[in-house]
Amino acid sequence: MTDAPASRPTLASPYQSWLAGDPEIASLLAAEAERQTTTLQLIASENFTSPAVMAATGSLLTNKYAEGYPGRRYYGGNQVIDEVEDLARDRAKSLFGAEHANVQPHAGAMANLAVYQALVKPGETILAMRLDQGGHLTHGSPASITSKVWRFVSYGLTPASDDPDRPGEIIDFDQVADLAKAERPKLIVAGATAYSRQIPSEPFREIADSVGALFLFDLAHPAGLVAGGAHPSPVPVADVVTFTTHKTLRGPRGGAILCRADLAKAIDSAVFPGLQGGPLEHVVAAKAVAFAEAARPDFRDYATQVVANARALAGALAGEGFRLVSNGTENHLMLLDLRPFDAELTGKEAQEVLDRAGITLNRNTIPDDPRSPFVTSGLRLGTAAQTTAGMGEEEMGRVAGLIGRALRQRGDDDALAAVRAEVGELCGAFPPYPTLAPGAGPAGTDRS
Ligand code: PLP
Numbered sequence: 001m002t003d004a005p006a007s008r009p010t011l012a013s014p015y016q017s018w019l020a021g022d023p024e025i026a027s028l029l030a031a032e033a034e035r036q037t038t039t040l041q042l043i044a045s046e047n048f049t050s051p052a053v054m055a056a057t058g059s060l061l062t063n064k065y066a067e068g069y070p071g072r073r074y075y076g077g078n079q080v081i082d083e084v085e086d087l088a089r090d091r092a093k094s095l096f097g098a099e100h101a102n103v104q105p106h107a108g109a110m111a112n113l114a115v116y117q118a119l120v121k122p123g124e125t126i127l128a129m130r131l132d133q134g135g136h137l138t139h140g141s142p143a144s145i146t147s148k149v150w151r152f153v154s155y156g157l158t159p160a161s162d163d164p165d166r167p168g169e170i171i172d173f174d175q176v177a178d179l180a181k182a183e184r185p186k187l188i189v190a191g192a193t194a195y196s197r198q199i200p201s202e203p204f205r206e207i208a209d210s211v212g213a214l215f216l217f218d219l220a221h222p223a224g225l226v227a228g229g230a231h232p233s234p235v236p237v238a239d240v241v242t243f244t245t246h247k248t249l250r251g252p253r254g255g256a257i258l259c260r261a262d263l264a265k266a267i268d269s270a271v272f273p274g275l276q277g278g279p280l281e282h283v284v285a286a287k288a289v290a291f292a293e294a295a296r297p298d299f300r301d302y303a304t305q306v307v308a309n310a311r312a313l314a315g316a317l318a319g320e321g322f323r324l325v326s327n328g329t330e331n332h333l334m335l336l337d338l339r340p341f342d343a344e345l346t347g348k349e350a351q352e353v354l355d356r357a358g359i360t361l362n363r364n365t366i367p368d369d370p371r372s373p374f375v376t377s378g379l380r381l382g383t384a385a386q387t388t389a390g391m392g393e394e395e396m397g398r399v400a401g402l403i404g405r406a407l408r409q410r411g412d413d414d415a416l417a418a419v420r421a422e423v424g425e426l427c428g429a430f431p432p433y434p435t436l437a438p439g440a441g442p443a444g445t446d447r448s
Helices: 023-036 051-057 081-098 108-120 145-149 175-184 202-211 223-227 260-270 281-294 296-319 345-357 384-388 392-406 411-428
Strands: 100-102 125-129 151-155 187-190 214-218 240-244 255-259 333-337 362-364 378-382
Touching: 051 281, 051 362, 081 100, 081 223, 081 255, 081 281, 100 260, 100 345, 108 145, 108 187, 108 214, 108 240, 108 260, 108 362, 125 175, 145 362, 151 175, 202 214, 202 411, 223 296, 255 260, 281 296, 296 333, 296 378, 296 384, 345 362, 345 378, 345 392, 392 411
Parallel strands: 125 151, 125 187, 187 214, 214 240
Antiparallel strands: 100 255, 240 255, 333 378, 362 378
């Protein structure tokens, strides 16, 4: 830890003092810093980035226009920017063992759109996972532009099963194979937004090869688990891999694409000029920081602990009377079916009650959910963020107990306040930024 300088950066923003002229935003940032550090962050797609990632994201690289790619820009003054982007690309390639990386997608959705645009003509068929069974909006939701440009066909999960040795609600590869044969898709997509099992690449590869389709693995959620060696990598198997940098990978908000060298030109042109304008080079720099952090040995420990914590949390929640979709978890997230706990309790109400108790997560449909996507019968929880804050399996047991208590006593304001107080105490013992304080803590450049 460095000595604190006279003007100390705060948790709300390393450059908080520069916001003195905008007290409204400054106070909102301070309030959000308070929320993030005094309540439990269990949204499966969130994490706590390092101060170094935040510093790069908040840097003056935001001033630079840099349409194009290193060595081929449309504006001048690119020497530094080119080095930044080259570093980010090289680090991404080395981290994942990829032949080519594009680090410009502003988000995971942009990365997926770029891949579709590069590889599939409008109107051609894409086979992807059904949204109500765990797929993402960009996998062909009627609400998404993806379904208006391309023709999507969807696969789903096997039926639920009580047999612990043969869990149900896992990807139905017979269905994937049958649909591929019948529909002859141009592209097959693996990957999900709410699926608690490892997704193997090989069966998708075999099916894609059997019908001459290309294979995209959307690694948005488990990218950090792959980088940290806790999950097998789809990079050597898939033609293209997209991912988000802000979930388990713990970087800035953004997307990236990895692909074989022979697809590089098509992918790059689809991102720019096909889909986006100027890249966000401050975010590209922050991605480079995150890739370097994810290559460190301690990130391997982190990824392993995220999975161990998820398993512990899932086991403890089952003990509280919830049903786990697919009987458990192999990654950083889990889906709870609330109905065995309380048939009347919806995902919407549970999310609102837990918010009041200082436990932040999201409602989610469960497979074959009888309720609407706005109401739902399920909750989705993840361990990536609180593992960054240092929590382990023991704390996961406490978290499950607090969730059970809050939901059982949801009509009792005093009981909810008591849970909220315990949540605050627990979070206080595991500050995500020990060297940065919510108000005006000491300066820190590291998490240690
Ligand atoms: N793909 C999957 C599987 C996701 O889970 C997500 C985000 O949740 C995305 C793509 C899109 O990422 P973004 O929100 O950055 O656009």
